[in-house]
Amino acid sequence: MVEAAIKQSNTPPSKVQLWRSLPRRMMYQTFQSILQYLEASNKIIFDGRRRIVWVAVDNPKLEALIRTGVRLRG
Numbered sequence: 001m002v003e004a005a006i007k008q009s010n011t012p013p014s015k016v017q018l019w020r021s022l023p024r025r026m027m028y029q030t031f032q033s034i035l036q037y038l039e040a041s042n043k044i045i046f047d048g049r050r051r052i053v054w055v056a057v058d059n060p061k062l063e064a065l066i067r068t069g070v071r072l073r074g
Contacts, residue, residue, distance in 0.1 A: 002034045003054075006044060012051035 038044040043056040
């Protein structure tokens, strides 16, 4: 349910926006645990404004950006 809500959002939501948009209510602690799991499994990241961004492999927008991006060597 949480994964689907993140994937379907047009703009990256904040934690509170995402939590409030869920079709069924859940405890905020449970919601936090789900977000921690998704971040640990590299499915989401938090951007500089603390918005949630879906980065798992099935994100076609991200895949297109990676393909057209420049690789830096460091």
